[in-house]
Amino acid sequence: MEAGLFTPGDSGPAYTIVIPPPNVTGSLHIGHALEHTVIDALIRRRRMQGYRTLWLPGMDHAGIATQNVVERELAKEGLSRHDLGREKFVERVWEWKASSGGAILGQMRRLGDSVDWTRERFTMDEGLSRAVHTMFRKLYDDGLIYRAERIINWCPRCLTALSDIEVDHTDEEGELVSIRYGDGEDSIVVATTRAETMLGDTAVAVHPDDPRYARMTGREVELPLTGRRIPVVADPHVDPEFGTGAVKVTPAHDPNDFEISRRHGLPAIAIMDERGVITAPGPFQGLDRFEARPAVLAALREQGRVVAERRPYLHAVGHCGRCGTTVEPRLSLQWFVKVAPLAKAAGDAVRDGRVRLHPAEMAARYFDWVDDMHDWCISRQLWWGHRIPVFYGPDGEVVCTQPGEEPPSGEGWQQDSDVLDTWFSSGLWAFSTLGWPDDTPDLRDFYPTSVLVTGYDILFFWVARMMMLSLYAMSGQEPADAVPFRTVVLHGLVRDARGKKISKSRGNTVDPLDWIDRFGADAVRFTFARGANPGSDVAVSEEWAAGARNFCNKLWNAARFSLMNGAYVPDELPAAASLSVPDRWILSRLASVTAEVDALFEEYEFGKLSEVLYHFAWDEYCDWYLELAKVTLTGPDEGAAGRTRAVLGYLLDRLLRLLHPVMPFVTDELWTALTGGASVMVAAWPSAPDRASDPAAEAEIGALVRLVTQVRRFRSDQGLHPGQRVAARLSGIEGTALAAHEASIRALLRLTAVSEAFAPTASVQAEGVTVELDTAGAVDVGAERRRLEKDLAVAAEEVDRTRRKLANPGFTAKAPAAVIGKTQQRLAAAEAEIEALQARLAGLPPG
RNA sequence: GGGCGCAUAGCUCAGGGGUAGAGCACUCGCCUUACAAGCGAGAGGUCCCUGGUUCGAAACCAGGUGCGCCCACCA
Numbered sequence: 011m012e013a014g015l016f017t018p019g020d021s022g023p024a025y026t027i028v029i030p031p032p033n034v035t036g037s038l039h040i041g042h043a044l045e046h047t048v049i050d051a052l053i054r055r056r057r058m059q060g061y062r063t064l065w066l067p068g069m070d071h072a073g074i075a076t077q078n079v080v081e082r083e084l085a086k087e088g089l090s091r092h093d094l095g096r097e098k099f100v101e102r103v104w105e106w107k108a109s110s111g112g113a114i115l116g117q118m119r120r121l122g123d124s125v126d127w128t129r130e131r132f133t134m135d136e137g138l139s140r141a142v143h144t145m146f147r148k149l150y151d152d153g154l155i156y157r158a159e160r161i162i163n164w165c166p167r168c169l170t171a172l173s174d175i176e177v178d179h180t181d182e183e184g185e186l187v188s189i190r191y192g193d194g195e196d197s198i199v200v201a202t203t204r205a206e207t208m209l210g211d212t213a214v215a216v217h218p219d220d221p222r223y224a225r226m227t228g229r230e231v232e233l234p235l236t237g238r239r240i241p242v243v244a245d246p247h248v249d250p251e252f253g254t255g256a257v258k259v260t261p262a263h264d265p266n267d268f269e270i271s272r273r274h275g276l277p278a279i280a281i282m283d284e285r286g287v288i289t290a291p292g293p294f295q296g297l298d299r300f301e302a303r304p305a306v307l308a309a310l311r312e313q314g315r316v317v318a319e320r321r322p323y324l325h326a327v328g329h330c331g332r333c334g335t336t337v338e339p340r341l342s343l344q345w346f347v348k349v350a351p352l353a354k355a356a357g358d359a360v361r362d363g364r365v366r367l368h369p370a371e372m373a374a375r376y377f378d379w380v381d382d383m384h385d386w387c388i389s390r391q392l393w394w395g396h397r398i399p400v401f402y403g404p405d406g407e408v409v410c411t412q413p414g415e416e417p418p419s420g421e422g423w424q425q426d427s428d429v430l431d432t433w434f435s436s437g438l439w440a441f442s443t444l445g446w447p448d449d450t451p452d453l454r455d456f457y458p459t460s461v462l463v464t465g466y467d468i469l470f471f472w473v474a475r476m477m478m479l480s481l482y483a484m485s486g487q488e489p490a491d492a493v494p495f496r497t498v499v500l501h502g503l504v505r506d507a508r509g510k511k512i513s514k515s516r517g518n519t520v521d522p523l524d525w526i527d528r529f530g531a532d533a534v535r536f537t538f539a540r541g542a543n544p545g546s547d548v549a550v551s552e553e554w555a556a557g558a559r560n561f562c563n564k565l566w567n568a569a570r571f572s573l574m575n576g577a578y579v580p581d582e583l584p585a586a587a588s589l590s591v592p593d594r595w596i597l598s599r600l601a602s603v604t605a606e607v608d609a610l611f612e613e614y615e616f617g618k619l620s621e622v623l624y625h626f627a628w629d630e631y632c633d634w635y636l637e638l639a640k641v642t643l644t645g646p647d648e649g650a651a652g653r654t655r656a657v658l659g660y661l662l663d664r665l666l667r668l669l670h671p672v673m674p675f676v677t678d679e680l681w682t683a684l685t686g687g688a689s690v691m692v693a694a695w696p697s698a699p700d701r702a703s704d705p706a707a708e709a710e711i712g713a714l715v716r717l718v719t720q721v722r723r724f725r726s727d728q729g730l731h732p733g734q735r736v737a738a739r740l741s742g743i744e745g746t747a748l749a750a751h752e753a754s755i756r757a758l759l760r761l762t763a764v765s766e767a768f769a770p771t772a773s774v775q776a777e778g779v780t781v782e783l784d785t786a787g788a789v790d791v792g793a794e795r796r797r798l799e800k801d802l803a804v805a806a807e808e809v810d811r812t813r814r815k816l817a818n819p820g821f822t823a824k825a826p827a828a829v830i831g832k833t834q835q836r837l838a839a840a841e842a843e844i845e846a847l848q849a850r851l852a853g854l855p856p857g
Numbered sequence: 858g859g860g861c862g863c864a865u866a867g868c869u870c871a872g873g874g875g876u877a878g879a880g881c882a883c884u885c886g887c888c889u890u891a892c893a894a895g896c897g898a899g900a901g902g903u904c905c906c907u908g909g910u911u912c913g914a915a916a917c918c919a920g921g922u923g924c925g926c927c928c929a930c931c932a
Contacts, residue, residue, distance in 0.1 A: 161930095179929075186932085202932055215932095252931040259932095266930045326929075339930090374861065375927060382928095466927090507881090509869065509925095540880085541870085546862090549869045553881050560894045571891035617871075621879070636891075719898085726886065726898040733889040733896095760889070808876075815875080820912020829875050836876070 015691050016124045018062040018456075025061035026459040027053060028443055029125065030472070031133065031436060033072035034107045035079045038117040040504045040512060041465065043522040044548055046123050047538040048501055048616060049463045051671035053124055055611055056460075058667065058695035064456050065124060066443050068131035069111055073395040073432035074168060074176075074332050080106050080394070096393050103394050107132075117523060122531050122674045124691070129452075131443045133435040134396070141442035142396045142435045143413040145483060150400075150410045154348045154482075155388075157400075157408075161265040162387050164340035165330035166286035166299075170391040171344050173431060174384055175470050176331040181324050188254055188318035189310055191240075192231030198223065198242060199317055201253025203325060204263075205310065206302035208233065209290040210281040211240055213259040215270050218244035220255055234315050235292070235306070243274045262341045278341055286338050299338065345389035345398060345428070349478065353380045356477035359493050365477070366497045368614055369545035372466060379470050380477075388431045395429030402426065413447075437475035440494035441483060457484070462495040465503060466545065473498055499614050500545055504538075507551030525555055532673040533559035539672040540624070542616040561624060562676050565669070568632050569662055569680040575643050577658035579685050583700065584653045591750065592638035593657045594707035599630055600664055601699030607668050608697040616672070623669055631661065634715060641754045659684060664696050710747050713777045717748060718758050720776040724783075725759075727797050728772070728790055735762045737784040739770065746778040773853055775846040791854055798851050805843040812837040 018024070027049050032042060049065060057063040080103045081091055091099040111132075118125065131138060149155040163172040184203040191198050191214055198214055211233055216223035223242070230239040240259075247270060248257050261271030261278035271278055281290040286299040293309070294302050310316050328337040357380040359365045360373055367373045389398060401409045404422025411417050417425065438446070440462075444453040464473065480494035505511060506518040513519070525534045536558040541548035586594055603626045610619035642654040662684055670677040670690050681690035722732070730736060738761040743749055755761070761781075770782035772789045812833055815821055822830060 200932080204932080247930085249931050257932050264930080264932075266932075269930080325931090371861075378860065378928065384930095469927095505869090507869065543871075546870090551869080551881085554869085556894075557880060560892095563894050564892065567892035567895085569891085574891070621871075625879080632892085633896085640891095723898060729886070731889085732887055732898085734887090735889095811876085815913080818912055821875085822912085824912055825875070833875070 015057075015689060016065070017126045017128055018064045020062070022060045022062045024064070024456050024460075025053070025056040026064045026066070026456040027461050027463065028066045028440055028459055029068055030462075030464045030468075031068045031070035031131075031439065032114055033075055034069045034111045034114070034132070035072065035076045037110065037113055038121075038522055040520045040522050040550070042117075043121060043525075043534060044501060044504050044538040044542065045463060045465065046118065046121050047535045047672070048499065048542055048614075050121075050123050050535075050674070051539060051616060052461060052463070052611075052614075054671040054674065054691065055695055057124070057691060058670070058693060059697070060694070062455070063124075064126055064129070066129050066131065066456075067115075067118065067123070067125035067127065068439075068443060069114065069133070070436055071107070071132065071134040071395065071432060073390060073392055073429060074170065075432075076103060076106075077392050077394040078168065078332060091393060099393050120523065120526055120531060122535065124674070129443070133432070133439070137445070138435060138438070138442045139396060140413045141438050141446050142430065143399050143411075144447040145434075145438055145479065146399055146430070147410055147412050148483070149347060154352070155345060156348060157343065157345050159341060159343045160346070160387075161263075161268040161339050161341050162344050163328060163337045164284070164342070165333065165335050166284065166338050167333050167335040168330060168392075169284055171340075171342065171387050171389060172330060172337065173387050173433075177328040177337050178331050179326040179328055182327040183322035184325050184327070186253065186320040186323040186325075187307065187316055189234070189258075190315045190317050191233060191258070196226075196229065196231055198226055198231055198256050199254045200256045200258040201318075202258055203323065204260075204303070206288070206294070206299060206306045207260040207263045207281065208258055208306065209236060209288070209292070209294065210260045210262050210279040211258045212261055212271065212276045212279060213240050213274065214242045215245045215248050215257045215259050215267075216242060216255060217248040217250045218246060220248075220250045222250075223256060234313060235309055241274075241276075243270070243276070245270045245273060263339055265339055268341065280341060282338065282340075284340075344387050345426075347386040347388055349383050349386050352478035352482055353383045353474075355481045356380050356474055359477060359481060364490055364493050365495065368497060368499045372469065372498075372500050372545065375466075376469060376474065380474055386431075388434050389426075389428040390431055391427075392429050395432060396435055398426040398428050398430060400426045433471055433475050434479075436472055437479040438483070440476055440480050446483065458491055458493050459495045461497045461499055463499045463501065466500040467503065469500065501542060502545060502547035505547050505549045507549060507553065509547070509549045520550075525552075529555045529559040530562060530675070532562050532676045536561060536620060536673055539616045540620040543618075544614055561628065562673065564628055564632060565665075565673075565676060566680065568627070568636060569666075569684065571636060572658045572662050573684065575639075575658065576655045577662060577684070578655060579659040579663045580656035583660055584656060586701065586704065589653055589657065590642055590650055591707050591710050592635060592642070592754070593654055594704045595711040596631065596635040596661060597657065597701045598704035598708055599626065600661060601701050601703050604664065604668065604696050604699045608695075611671075620672055623665075623672075627665060627669070631665065634711070635661075637758055638711075638754050641757045645753065663693075666690055667693050667696055710751070713747055714751050714755065717777045717779055717781075718755060721759050721774045721781050721783075723797075724772070724774045724794070727793055728785065730785060733760065735760050736786070737762045737764050737768055739764050739768065739782045741780045741782060743779045748777060748779055771855075773850065775850055789855070791856075795851065795854060798847050798854075802844060802847045802851070805840050805847060808840040809837060809844060812840065 030045065032038060053063050053065045084091060094102060146155065163174065163177045165172055186201055186203055187205055188199050188201045191200060200214055214231060216227065226242045227244045230241050233240050247266060259267045259270050259276065261268045261276055262280040281288055282299060283289050288294045288297045288302045294305055297305060307316065329335065330337055357377055360367060360376060367376060399411045401411065401418050402424050403418065409418050440459050441453060441457055444450060444457055446453055462473065476494045481492050484492040510516060510518065522534060533555055537550055537555045538548065541550055603622055606622050607619045639654050639658060643651050645651065666677040666681040667690060678690050687693065740752055740755065743752055768784055771785045773780050773782045815833055816837065
C-alpha cells in the first residue's frame with residue numbers, strides 16, 4: 011500500500027477525522043487498536059467512494075500524566091523535578107517525548123492506519139501553542155477567563171489543582187462523629203466526617219427554619235481545642251434532616267462551607283499546607299491530615315465532647331484521577347473559564363441536531379453535564395504544558411499578552427508560573443490542527459470535521475470541551491459549520507473474554523503489537539470490527555483473534571483457488587441468462603450483501619457488517635459457491651467454465667473491496683494480484699449492487715443445499731466417511747427444479763454412477779428427490795430409524811402447532827396476509843416432510 | 858441521592874409481535890487435490906421473575922430481582 015495515497019487528493023467532497031491524540035509518553039494500548047480500526051475503516055471506505063479523505067494524526071502532551079511519568083523516571087535516579095529546575099525538567103520531558111512519540115507512530119503504521127503523515131501535529135508544537143495562546147487571550151478579552159480565589163480540588167501528591175472531572179468519587183468507609191461545640195446552654199452539636207478540619211472552623215451553620223436552633227442563631231459558641239469563639243449562622247444550605255442539623259463551617263477546606271462563608275462574611279482559616287500537613291499552631295501542627303483526624307478526635311473525646319459516633323459510615327470521597335490520592339478541597343488563587351455561555355452553545359448544537367451523537371442515548375448524559383457545569387479551573391501547578399500568558403507587574407499590574415507580543419520586562423515583572431489544563435489545548439484540536447488562528451486552506455477545506463470517533467469515557471473531558479471551544483472560536487462561521495464535527499461515534503471500552511475491565515492490576519492487559527505479531531494486523535482489526543457494536547463495550551480474547559486470523563487465511567486460500575483456476579475480473583459480467591444457476595445465485599447474494607454492508611457502514615454498525623461479510627465469505631462463497639464452481643470449471647462445457655472464471659474474479663474483486671476497510675493488508679495484496687491494479691485503496695467502493703436479486707436462483711440453490719445436507723446427514727449418521735465414494739441413483743429428480751444440478755449434487759456428495767450390479771441398501775428423500783444409495787454394507791437400521799422418528803416428531807409438532815394456529819379465528823381474522831401465507835406454507839412443508847419421512851421409515855429394511 | 862443501561866446456548870454477544878441466532882468452547886466422523894488455522898454432521902436455551910396489552914409476547918408496557926455504568930457540594 012502506498013502511503014502517498016493517505017494524503018487527500020484534489021477533488022471530491024472532504025471527509026475529515028482528527029485522531030483523538032494519544033498521550034506522547036504512552037504506547038498504543040488495546041483501546042487505541044479498537045478506535046483506530048473504526049476510524050480507519052470509515053476513512054478507507056470514504057476514500058474508495060472518492061472523497062478527499064483526511065485522517066489527521068497527532069499526539070497530546072497530556073500535562074499531568076506525562077509530568078508524572080517523567081517524574082517517576084527521575085525518581086529512579088534519585089532525583090525530583092525540583093533538583094533539575096523548571097527549564098531542565100521541561101527539556102527532559104521533551105527528550106522523553108522524542109523517544110516514545112516515535113514508538114506510537116510506528117505502532118500506528120503496523121496497525122495500517124491510513125493517516126496523512128504530512129499533517130502530523132502535537133498539542134505543544136509551535137502552531138498549536140500559538141492557537142492556545144490566541145484562544146486564551148480571546149477568552150480573556152471577552153471576560154470568559156478570570157482569576158479568582160476559590161475552593162478547588164487539590165491533589166496533595168501531584169501538588170496541583172484539578173478540575174471537577176479529574177476527580178473520581180468512590181464510596182469509602184468513614185466515621186460520622188457528633189461533636190459538642192460550646193458548653194451548657196451555649197452549646198450545639200455538629201456532625202462531621204472530617205474532625206481535623208475543625209481547627210479551621212469559623213462558624214456553625216443551621217437551617218433558618220429549624221426550631222431546634224432558632225435560639226442559638228446569632229450567638230457564639232466556643233470552638234473546642236482552640237479557645238476561639240465562633241458564631242452560629244442560619245443558612246438555607248443546611249439540611250435539617252442530616253446528622254444533627256448543625257454544620258461546622260470550614261471555609262478554607264470545604265466548597266460548601268466556602269459558599270456559606272461568603273454569604274455571611276466569615277473569615278477563612280487555612281490549616282493545611284499544599285501537602286495536606288496541618289499548619290495550624292498547636293499540638294497537631296506537623297501531622298498529616300490523616301494522622302490529625304484520630305488525634306483531634308482523641309483530644310475531643312478526652313474533653314467529653316464526642317457525643318455520638320456512627321461507624322462505619324459510607325460516604326463518597328474524591329480521588330485524584332491521575333494518582334488516586336484523596337483530593338483535598340483547598341482555597342487558592344486559580345484561573346477559571348466561565349462556562350455558562352460556552353456550555354449553553356455546546357448543548358444547543360446537539361439539541362438542534364447540528365451535531366449527532368451516536369448512539370443517541372448518550373445525549374442524555376451529555377446534556378446532564380453540559381447543562382449543569384461549574385466553571386472550569388484551567389490552571390495547573392505543573393511545569394509541563396502551555397504556560398499561562400499572563401504577566402504580573404511590581405505594582406500589581408496584570409497583562410495578558412498576545413501571540414508574538416513582547417512580554418513586559420523589567421524589574422519586578424513575572425510570568426504566571428502555572429500551565430493550562432491539558433484539555434484546554436486538546437479542546438482546540440479540531441481546528442488548531444488545521445492551522446487556526448490563521449485562515450488556512452486546510453481550515454477552509456476540512457473544517458468542520460466529519461466524524462469524531464472516541465470512547466464514551468471521555469465524552470466530558472474532551473468531546474464537550476471541543477464543542478465549547480470550537481463553537482466559540484468558529485462563531486464567525488454559519489452556525490451549521492461552526493461545529494467541530496457533524497457526528498460523534500462513541501465506542502465502548504475493550505474488555506477481556508469474561509467481560510472484565512482490562513487493567514494492569516487484573517493482569518489481563520493485551521499488547522496490540524503482540525497480537526499483531528501473532529495473528530496479523532488484519533486479524534486484530536477484524537476482531538475489533540466484529541466486536542464494535544455502537545456504544546457497548548467490546549469483549550475480546552485470543553480465541554476471537556485466532557478466529558479472525560483463520561478468516562484471513564480462509565480468504566487467502568479462496569483467492570488462491572480462484573487464481574489457480576484462472577479467475578479474472580471481466581470488463582462486464584456475462585448476461586444473467588448465460589450464467590449457471592450457482593453463478594446467478596452467488597451474484598444475487600453478493601448484491602444483497604453489498605447493499606447490506608453499505609447501509610451498515612452508514613450506521614456505524616461495524617460488528618454487524620463484519621458479521622455479514624464473514625458469513626457471506628465463509629458459509630456461502632467458500633462452502634457452497636466454490637464447491638459448485640469446481641463442477642463447472644472441471645466440466646465439459648468450456649464456455650460455461652469461462653463464464654464462471656469471470657464470475658469468480660468478479661466476486662473476489664467485490665468481496666475484497668467490501669472487506670478492505672476492515673482488513674486492509676490481505677485485501678490489498680490479493681486484489682493487486684487479481685487485478686494488477688495499483689491498490690484496492692482507491693478502487694471504487696461497491697455501494698450499489700450491479701445485479702438485481704435473483705429469487706429463482708436462490709430458491710434452486712436453497713433446495714440443492716437442503717438435499718445435499720440431508721444426504722450428508724444420513725451418511726454421517728451411518729458412519730460413511732464423507733470422502734468415501736458411494737454409488738447412488740437419483741430418482742425422481744427429472745421433474746424437480748434440481749434436474750439440472752445432478753452433476754453438482756453427485757460431486758458434492760461424492761456419489762458414483764451406478765453399475766449393473768447396483769443394489770441400493772438405503773434411500774434418502776428430500777426436495778422431491780429420492781437418493782438411493784449402495785452403502786456397500788449393512789445400514790444401521792436402528793440408528794436410521796431413531797433419526798427418522800426424531801425428525802418425524804419434530805415435523806409432527808410443527809404440523810400440530812401450525813394447524814392450531816390456522817384454526818384460531820383471531821389469527822385468521824387479524825394476522826397480516828403475508829404471515830398467514832407463510833404459516834400455510836410452513837404447514838404444507840411440514841406435511842410433505844412427514845410424508846417423506848414416513849416413506850423412508852417404511853422403506854427401511856426390517857430389523 | 859439523581860440519571861442511564863443490561864439480563865437470550867457453557868463463555869462473549871447479535872436479534873426481534875408470527876419456526877430462537879452467531880463466534881468460540883463441546884460431541885462424532887473425515888488429511889475429500891484452495892484451505893486440518895480445514896471439511897462434514899451434531900448436541901446444547903422456560904430468551905431473569907410476576908403481571909398486563911394482543912388472535913399470538915422471548916420481543917411491547919408495568920412492577921420485582923440481580924448486575925453494570927455515569928453524575929453528585931448531606932457535612
